Amino acid sequence: MKVAVITGATSGMGRRMAIELNDQIPNIQEFWLFGRRMDRLSELERILSKPCRLFAEDLLTDDFLANYEKTLSKERPEIVFLVNAAGFGKIGAIKALTLEDQLGMVDLNVRVLTGICRLSLPYMAAHSRIINFASAAAFLAQPSFAVYAASKSYVLSFSRSLNEELLGTDCFATAVCPGPVKTEFFDIAETTGKIPFYKYLFMADPEKVCHKALVDSITKNDMSVYGTGMKVFMIFAKLMPTKLIFLMMRCLNFFGKPNNT
Numbered sequence: 001m002k003v004a005v006i007t008g009a010t011s012g013m014g015r016r017m018a019i020e021l022n023d024q025i026p027n028i029q030e031f032w033l034f035g036r037r038m039d040r041l042s043e044l045e046r047i048l049s050k051p052c053r054l055f056a057e058d059l060l061t062d063d064f065l066a067n068y069e070k071t072l073s074k075e076r077p078e079i080v081f082l083v084n085a086a087g088f089g090k091i092g093a094i095k096a097l098t099l100e101d102q103l104g105m106v107d108l109n110v111r112v113l114t115g116i117c118r119l120s121l122p123y124m125a126a127h128s129r130i131i132n133f134a135s136a137a138a139f140l141a142q143p144s145f146a147v148y149a150a151s152k153s154y155v156l157s158f159s160r161s162l163n164e165e166l167l168g169t170d171c172f173a174t175a176v177c178p179g180p181v182k183t184e185f186f187d188i189a190e191t192t193g194k195i196p197f198y199k200y201l202f203m204a205d206p207e208k209v210c211h212k213a214l215v216d217s218i219t220k221n222d223m224s225v226y227g228t229g230m231k232v233f234m235i236f237a238k239l240m241p242t243k244l245i246f247l248m249m250r251c252l253n254f255f256g257k258p259n260n261t
């Protein structure tokens, strides 16, 4: 059975990736959709034209990875696409955010993504693809978004190394690195702090970001960066010393007032 495994399928870019794959990749025979909200998974199932298995699970529960491993060994799927889109971020200073939120970001964005990739690898089919959602936050350390940015740097670094290790196997990994995208992400991110004004300038459409991600994955680009603004940002972050960027951002009040309470 040729399967597409998608986490974060209940909203935003995970949901959109499912629709893109459904419309563009006819050889997928079944979708495995993960997310906590069952009603959203059922709604997506009605839209997709292929059979779906719905996993309404919290990926942060202790036994999630063990259960996923059991499902894989029982079903022995041929995974043609693995999309790791589950993730969240919280805006706020390190001292201001709760430990639970900070460790939750590390757990979901880093530990669970690594676990799903590792456990899925033996089941990846010939010509298969892994699409890991990193972020443009991976390009630069971000005060008041520190843990999130660090977790996404991990995803980018991990995906690129994985890709190199996969050379010659016909499986390819792409790290998707968008700037701000119009999804429910900021509803969650903003419960602790305010989204910096400049992010609104670059807010992208999830359909376009996901369409590019799929094209980049098929054409074997190890990174997918949507939009000129984010490409310029990537080069800027690579060439300029971080201290200098921080100084410039402080002068322009990009970080707002420090919130350490």
Ligand SMILES: NC(=O)c1ccc[n+]([C@@H]2O[C@H](COP(=O)([O-])OP(=O)(O)OC[C@H]3O[C@@H](n4cnc5c(N)ncnc54)[C@H](OP(=O)(O)O)[C@@H]3O)[C@@H](O)[C@H]2O)c1
Binding pocket: 007, 008, 009, 010, 011, 012, 013, 014, 034, 035, 036, 037, 040, 057, 058, 059, 060, 084, 085, 086, 087, 088, 089, 108, 133, 134, 135, 136, 177, 178, 179, 180, 181, 182, 183, 184, 185, 186, 188
């Ligand atoms: N939007 C942006 O500006 C942006 C920019 C760059 C990168 N990204 C990254 O892109 C990916 C997709 O984000 P998005 O914008 O589509 O955000 P979103 O609309 O908030 O979607 C996040 C998804 O993650 C799932 N999720 C969160 N916690 C979970 C948990 N404990 N267990 C299971 N599933 C969980 C959510 O499902 P349930 O709530 O139903 O569990 C939801 O489907 C994330 O990795 C994000 O970091 C987003």
